Amino acid sequence: MKALLFIETDGEKALGGSLELISAVKALDAEGTALIVGNRAAADTVAALGIPVIYIDTAADCDTFTEVLSETVKEQNPDIILLANTALAKDIAPRIAGRMCLGCVSDVIGMSKTDSKVIYTRPAYGGTILEHIEVEGTAVVTIRNGSFPKPEAASNAGVTEKKVEIPASAVKAKIVDTVKEISESVNLEEAEVIVSGGRGMGNPENFKLVEELARVLGGVVGATRPPIEDGWISRAHQVGQSGKIVAPKLYIACGISGATQHTSGMSGSNYIVAINKDEDAPIFEIANVAIVGNVTEILPVMIEEMKKVKGKE
The missing domain is CATH 3.40.50.620 (HUPs)
Structure with a gap:
């Protein structure tokens, strides 16, 4: 063959x-x-x-x-x-x-x-x-x-x-010009660590916690459709059926309920950590670690702990 x-x-x-x-x-x-x-x-x-x-x-x-x-x-x-x-x-x-x-x-x-x-x-x-x-x-x-x-x-x-x-x-079409957002240079498909935020982050200020955790971990920011449609982050970061299909070593889902449209794009991740205040959220069905609680209270603690770990390396 x-x-x-x-x-x-x-x-x-x-x-x-x-x-x-x-x-x-x-x-x-x-x-x-x-x-x-x-x-x-x-x-x-x-x-x-x-x-x-x-x-x-x-x-x-x-x-x-x-x-x-x-x-x-x-x-x-x-x-x-x-x-x-x-x-x-x-x-x-x-x-x-x-x-x-x-x-x-x-x-x-x-x-x-x-x-x-x-x-x-x-x-x-x-x-x-x-x-x-x-x-x-x-x-x-x-x-x-x-x-x-x-x-x-x-x-x-x-x-x-x-x-x-x-x-x-x-040659049927000729590319005259290409316009790219700075954020589009981020390659979600190649990332080993992705921290994604969903509607549960509440507002753009809280969504910055997702960006901060991704920065500390040396990862890439992902998002579900609601934060993108509300203008919190560029569409280039969308993970899911109508976004990017990803398979990082670590995927942290923050305030994401776990709709099929999103999970179909990240279920191939090696290790999934999910944070959601609803203990019955569908995302927990595919998560390796499920954290039930308020994501805006949990993320600052995770960020500080990760900074300590990184500081020891």
Whole structure:
């Protein structure tokens, strides 16, 4: 079984979610090849993880990435095409599948091999159930961040440089300008510690406690939809079904009840601490540690204790 991995970069390094694809391929005992576009340093880094890399330096946007990946699929003829479940991949994956008449499965959190077939597992109905999908023929698959471990260093498998000519007709849209908020530079998907606040924080002044705890822990601030809609924090920090899907080592939920729309985006976290005054809050069903009490009284104590611990390090 052959797999082609599209390794996405942030301009400097390969994304953590993309690197997890290497572990996904090894779990399937498949023969993998990685495709990296426009970042030679990242190509060398990935090759050092034991997977051969095809490097192409001719793409800069969704249209050109799609063209490069399409041509590589034609050349490699893989059984599986894997991408991390990023915003870019959500655009590219269905394009490749539609263009080449392939199956497409998104937001996969697990894969298992039976005989010559692969069963893809993904959450459905807001994460309330898991569905198992089998695809006839080649499949284009996006993998949710945190579903597989980061790969370890192995013998260098080498980098092969190739050229792909991109016809002018392939470019359908041209990016004229990009406007980003400063907060959008925060990468929730890559964060190891996330402190999130919900409606239960009460007001923007109290929400600053969430930001302070995140700062002390060296983490990133997350939020549910209500604080964002009320203007307490930028939409770039939203975690959940209509926000970012995250899987940090530690997730602290502050004043969050645990609606499915939110928990479907963070239930893959390694360790969950939840603080809520309602002992029957749904968030406690998935929490490793449940703290029942007033979040605005508990957070200052946690912040001070964390400062003491950090001061001893």
